[in-house]
Amino acid sequence: MNKEELEKIKKKALEEHIPIIMDDTLEVMEKYLKEIKPKRILEIGTAVGYSAMCFTLFLEEGGKIDTIERESDRVKQAKENIKKVGVEDKINIYEGDALEILPKLEEKYDAIFIDAAKGKYPFFLEQALRLIKQTGIIFADNILYKGYVMSDYNKHKQRTAVRNLREYIKEATENPRLITEILEVGDGLAISKIK
Ligand code: SAH
Numbered sequence: 001m002n003k004e005e006l007e008k009i010k011k012k013a014l015e016e017h018i019p020i021i022m023d024d025t026l027e028v029m030e031k032y033l034k035e036i037k038p039k040r041i042l043e044i045g046t047a048v049g050y051s052a053m054c055f056t057l058f059l060e061e062g063g064k065i066d067t068i069e070r071e072s073d074r075v076k077q078a079k080e081n082i083k084k085v086g087v088e089d090k091i092n093i094y095e096g097d098a099l100e101i102l103p104k105l106e107e108k109y110d111a112i113f114i115d116a117a118k119g120k121y122p123f124f125l126e127q128a129l130r131l132i133k134q135t136g137i138i139f140a141d142n143i144l145y146k147g148y149v150m151s152d153y154n155k156h157k158q159r160t161a162v163r164n165l166r167e168y169i170k171e172a173t174e175n176p177r178l179i180t181e182i183l184e185v186g187d188g189l190a191i192s193k194i195k
Pocket residue numbers: 019020021044045046047048049050051052068069070071074096097098099115116117120
């Protein structure tokens with residue numbers, strides 16, 4: 001992989017306020033992913049491909065990432081970026097709404113990274129539970145959403161997102177199939193291991 005290109009893409013994404021994964025979040029995920037040595041990773045929310053390209057470093061030999069993005073401009077940029085960095089053989093992009101694509105997927109994954117519309121997190125978790133392997137891990141980024149989720153905050157236009165993120169946390173912590181931790185890294189990261 002061309003790491004210099006990856007750095008340039010990261011810098012540009014930050015300048016353009018594209019919400020790419022934060023360094024400390026990536027560091028935590030790296031620890032977990034290196035332990036499970038994933039062959040198959042599913043990502044919901046590609047943006048310009050930054051996190052997916054970072055995850056290629058943690059794949060087992062011959063492993064592959066599927067990532068879903070609904071904005072066609074972003075898919076186009078992601079494809080260009082992935083080519084520049086030289087990881088096209090490791091990333092497959094599904095263009096379209098994850099709400100429609102997820103129910104059609106059948107293959108099981110070692111790790112799933114949820115990083116798209118916050119109002120849809122409970123649905124993403126339901127699908128992730130169907131698609132995760134018995135030894136897998138489900139990650140959800142932005143789970144604390146600028147601290148709103150753990151405060152008594154509820155009168156803003158972000159209200160639906162906050163309600164759904166709280167619902168995700170409730171389901172992830174109460175579901176008997178999961179062991180979940182909520183970490184205050186980055187914008188909040190939920191990590192759920194399958195029991
Ligand atoms: N994972 C990326 C950042 C993703 S930002 C990284 O860390 O580099 C969130 C992305 O999810 C946006 O590009 C947005 O267009 C996409 N998105 C939001 N809701 C979606 C949905 N329902 N289906 C597909 N993509 C979605």
